[in-house]
Amino acid sequence: GAVVSQHPSWVICKSGTSVKIECRSLDFQATTMFWYRQFPKQSLMLMATSNEGSKATYEQGVEKDKFLINHASLTLSTLTVTSAHPEDSSFYICSVPLLAGVNEQFFGPGTRLTVL
């Protein structure tokens, strides 16, 4: 299957700082990528859809000015958590849809963010 990487795999930061998370599709190009957030013992919640060449689409309740998404190329999307606070501590996961073949989404390994 397709390979999706995320960097970093984990990060600890101080409250008020910004953190950038990268999602890369290693073996195919993607005009769309998805960003999810997962709090402990909860399910994944879609935050936003990252679109190459245009603005991201955010789900209701997700602040676009706090969670900046940049789909820099057909293989890279970045999520920047600005002015992070402890309540932003979570597991952030990206996915990339492969429209050919099995026609399903491949997920990255996730990034665990801890804000002190």
Place this chain on the structure above:
Amino acid sequence: DAKTTQPPSMDCAEGRAANLPCNHSTISGNEYVYWYRQIHSQGPQYIIHGLKNNETNEMASLIITEDRKSSTLILPHATLRDTAVYYCIVRSGGNAGNMLTFGGGTRLMVKP
């Protein structure tokens, strides 16, 4: 997309078949049933999907009832590495570019 209902947890003995049920009574004609699983602290992994026919791949089998209101994911010979949360998701159009809505899933514990 139609909502799904799954039992919150199940146990299975190693080497035995694991049968994970999912109810999707409000599924519409163009909606597919997808199954993903998430091993602890990892990203979800695609398992299988189907529209109305039963499907089988190297990981699992998917049995969809004739009225399509429920389905069962079957892991024929569960191993300890199959311990994970299994998500049943209904999505329109069978298009990977459409968003996935995750419910609570079933936490499967495979025991020796």
